[in-house]
Amino acid sequence: MMPKKILFCLLALSFSLGALAQLPRTNIYLFDVKQGDDGKLSFTTPRFLTEFNRNGYNGDPSFFSNTELYISVKRPGDAQTDLFRLDLEKKAKQRVTETPENEFAPERMPEYYSFSAIRLEQEGRDSVYRLWQFPVNQLVDGKPVFKYLTGIKAYFWLNSQEIVVYKEEDPSTLSIVNTTNDKITTIATNVGRCFTRLPNGNLAFVQKNRFDDWKIMEKNLYRRNE
Incomplete structure (x- = not known):
């Protein structure tokens, strides 16, 4: 089996996005990963990707291609997080955003020419989490x-029109939102921030319970109403 790439973000801490000013010091490493005939995984060829900011925060790594990695960065002395593009082949970096707001959680959009990220905005005394989209070529x-939907703390794209979004409400919710009409379909409540799409197309997420053990659940996205 050919080796694949895997990322580790160290220190792998969980934190509240409401406390961006107190982000931990984290760094990102890239490894080749290979599964042997016995099923065991081996990690080789480590690369330290965030030497340029080893004493700051580096997080939200997202592959845009086999050689492009977007991350969120807050360097010591910076007031906010910004997005950086890492060229893994040329070993170069490029700053993508430089705004007064915090940007994080970059994801390439399914139509390929744009990417999205969460931006933390100030509206008066309130902090508002809003999902933005940007052209990859940065020409505009x-x-x-969304015109009105805010409060998105985590997300990923299902397709060009639907997004799975996590909102940290009481209780927290996991929903599918249609970008063409802003229709929201809630598929789970009282959930954790960690969720992903499985190889079979289903959604895996953490179901929290105040009185019992937390569980990893699997949701068939083609049978959402069940």
């Missing part, structure tokens, strides 16, 4: 994905 400014 970005714009909000």
